[in-house]
Amino acid sequence: MDGFTDAILNKFFQFDEIVAVDTFQESGSGLLFRANLKYKNLTIICGDSTSKRVVENFNKFAPFDLAFIDGNHSYDFVKKDFENTIDLVSEKGLLCFHDIKAPSAPDVGKFYNKLKKKNKYFFKEFYCDWTPMKTGIGVLGKK
Numbered sequence: 001m002d003g004f005t006d007a008i009l010n011k012f013f014q015f016d017e018i019v020a021v022d023t024f025q026e027s028g029s030g031l032l033f034r035a036n037l038k039y040k041n042l043t044i045i046c047g048d049s050t051s052k053r054v055v056e057n058f059n060k061f062a063p064f065d066l067a068f069i070d071g072n073h074s075y076d077f078v079k080k081d082f083e084n085t086i087d088l089v090s091e092k093g094l095l096c097f098h099d100i101k102a103p104s105a106p107d108v109g110k111f112y113n114k115l116k117k118k119n120k121y122f123f124k125e126f127y128c129d130w131t132p133m134k135t136g137i138g139v140l141g142k143k
Contacts, residue, residue: 050080062088070098073105101136
């Protein structure tokens with residue numbers, strides 16, 4: 001967790017409070033991460049997003065106006081993150097999935113596309129096929 005996504009989202013939305021869940025398994029420079037801690041109302045929950053302890057702690061901060069899922073990219077983890085988060089999103093809030101078009105993370109797109117078939121939510125995708133990094137963001141909201 002360097003906090004690049006957090007920094008970009010906060011630039012647009014200027015959140016009052018940010019709650020992040022991360023395992024801190026990937027290394028980074030830490031410079032942006034320290035800036036995020038210093039200049040934002042940021043709470044970090046360290047651990048596996050599907051573990052009982054993390055879910056219980058995460059629930060304490062709900063409801064969320066925006067939830068951004070960008071964790072383990074296997075189908076089962078993405079599904080579990082969605083199940084653990086969707087009911088914590090406020091009535092007019094949004095839930096986002098990162099990497100819906102990433103060739104390196106096909107399960108994210110697979111799960112996201114399966115959700116789209118249920119017609120239970122509204123959806124919007126953000127993707128630029130001309131960029132070197134093929135990731136994409138899928139956004140859903142409650143109907």
